[in-house]
Amino acid sequence: MGFWKGRDVISARGVSREQLEEVLALAREFDPVAKGRTGVNWLDGMILATLFFEPSTRTQLSFRTAMLRLGGSVIGFSGESGTSVSKGESLHDTIKLVEACANAIVIRHPCEGSAQLAAEASGVPVINAGDGSNQHPTQALVDLFTILSEKQRIDGLKVLFAGDLKFGRTVHSLAYALSSFDVELELYSPPSLRMPAAVVGEVREKIPVSETSVLDVSNADVVYATRVQKERFDSVEEYEKGAYCITPEVMGKMRKDAVLMHPLPKITEIAAGVEADARAAFYRQEANGVPVRMALLAKVLGEKR
Amino acid sequence: MGFWKGRDVISARGVSREQLEEVLALAREFDPVAKGRTGVNWLDGMILATLFFEPSTRTQLSFRTAMLRLGGSVIGFSGESGTSVSKGESLHDTIKLVEACANAIVIRHPCEGSAQLAAEASGVPVINAGDGSNQHPTQALVDLFTILSEKQRIDGLKVLFAGDLKFGRTVHSLAYALSSFDVELELYSPPSLRMPAAVVGEVREKIPVSETSVLDVSNADVVYATRVQKERFDSVEEYEKGAYCITPEVMGKMRKDAVLMHPLPKITEIAAGVEADARAAFYRQEANGVPVRMALLAKVLGEKR
């Protein structure tokens, strides 16, 4: 099984193109299974623990469904209340407990670096489902798979990220993942919410990256909008200008064959009327979460029929 | 599979006698499975999502057990905290997410009409497990099944509803369901908690319905008591008269072959000593939740061995 078997999946950084493509290929195999809402029994008898120290319906349901559709079972919790953590237990000790119960651990935690800490404590593979504003590598895989499904290729595309690129861990992971392909990346965000320089620097060593303060969607093959939260803006005025909202007017300037993506949940940054546009791929992107996470779990847990 | 396969189950209104009987017949088949605490594998590989925006241990456990006893799996959540809803996501978008993960959705929501909204957003069948004070159609099926089990028939019976008939969605759904049979319905409630005129009017077009302000259980084949909540009364005095409490004295006036039902949980409206009476059917009624929901899930998901 090579690279993935038994491996912790903490960051999209440093994962090679071949390794990414290996997961994407298996996800394509699982796609009709997931979309047909049937299952396989690759992971019969295995147990996945989903530890959501910070709630996330979306990612949690997607992982749980992926494990169930592979024939496995799921344990876990959502929210700290009612966990030993609320009694003062260390993350290390919580992981030691879960390690004894499960074949792999999915962790979502509000603190950056927590997934790495968990991986160091655990004897079973740990998959990062979001650690603070740091990384969300499985979302990056879902996003790559979506680009491939929508555009039939990744190489040669122009990808525009728009919105909060500072706290949006999704775009950090996706930037690393895209840098293994032949793409051009354009970054559009409020000045106070620019993508961290460390990420930009590292990605720029591999692919062209430009930053802009004007939203121009006319050349992009993929427009990737992120969640925009009022409280993260420097000034309410800047937020209320709505310059980070995708409206039907913005869609009007997009290429006919372009794709609009968003990691969801969306609140106000996607205007009414946009979702009816066939180029709005966010619900399809979301539905890709199941086959992609099935592929990753199958790779990491090393089972195959 | 006819009528039920792939269908949303939002209301007991407008479901025909034949369609109701189809579910009751399959529930009878599943009854020994459920009561024997064994299972079948009709829904192997399928996933049910139970979305309880408003908690309900009772209905949730009953649906989960029904799905598990059919060989399927369950995902979901209970309470809004920790869902994307608490981040401001629309019900529509939550349903789009869940639709990608599950073969069918059970929803309980505090707002009237929410189950219908969910059904419109969803590409997989949606089953209403209670929307505000509106409808609770699966409870009506459980109640019909209980009447049939206890009395061996539904036609020809006199059914008395007693208690809060305004907010008790259970009795709304059951009134619609009973109106497809040849029954007489009597309604006893505080003046401020009468059954909505729209429901009474529609049911009265099909069967005789009388309203009364005096509790007379002596002629009823079935006495159906509902939960009575102090805060819903116009005056504390009226509540404290206790005229809506089933006591051993009330039981003493019931026919020997009558049945006392209650949707549970009960608080003070069933007095101590009543549950020892063999005519008190509420725990048997509750246990019927599993075979009836097994039947409904099997019908809607269209699988049969």
Added chain:
Amino acid sequence: MGFWKGRDVISARGVSREQLEEVLALAREFDPVAKGRTGVNWLDGMILATLFFEPSTRTQLSFRTAMLRLGGSVIGFSGESGTSVSKGESLHDTIKLVEACANAIVIRHPCEGSAQLAAEASGVPVINAGDGSNQHPTQALVDLFTILSEKQRIDGLKVLFAGDLKFGRTVHSLAYALSSFDVELELYSPPSLRMPAAVVGEVREKIPVSETSVLDVSNADVVYATRVQKERFDSVEEYEKGAYCITPEVMGKMRKDAVLMHPLPKITEIAAGVEADARAAFYRQEANGVPVRMALLAKVLGEKR
């Protein structure tokens, strides 16, 4: 299947040596299954309900994993919020509901005696997973199994309990369980947190029990430390003396072949550096939770391939 089949497991009191050994022997059989993170299908089609009225990640995950590794399924809840209990329902009525859904019930409840009450209401076996400061019999089984695994015997050992012996239900159950073997028990605790006289009296009828106010670990084969909570001490000064904290210095005085146990979660009572000591068995003890609970569930549910 004899003694265990269909039995409620409420207390370690009054369980004979032969009955304990029967579970320990089966746990040994399941040990490679649990540690290898695979499964068997002894309880295919069966459902366990885990009712945690008081949260406990540790015990809940351990029971859930045990049931899943036996091929069964799990339903349940954690925390009272969102249960009918929060609407005022009696424990009796909650149990009647769950009894209709599950093949066995695991209950954790803050009130002493609640597990016994649940068992009286239930027609299916009830397993006590901790009722207030009273009993926690399955932890006692895990502890016995750990002693046996670490020391290859129970007879002839000197066991020292150190810490809060009043509220620590774990040590109450373990004291009863050990009294069926040929062991010497030493009790070390703050004066205000001594083991209840009723427990000491009963255990002393069967094995030697001594109480001490000086921590001397030099003769013990097993040192069993408990959680020490500041708010349970009579005086902050006494707590802050730290006399109930296991430090590397204390470890230095332990026999080379001794074992340090702790029911976890641990907060401050196990000092940094202790867990690296090979004699610190608490994570191994915790991992034993799965095979031991598998054995107990298999015995109580009476299935065997």
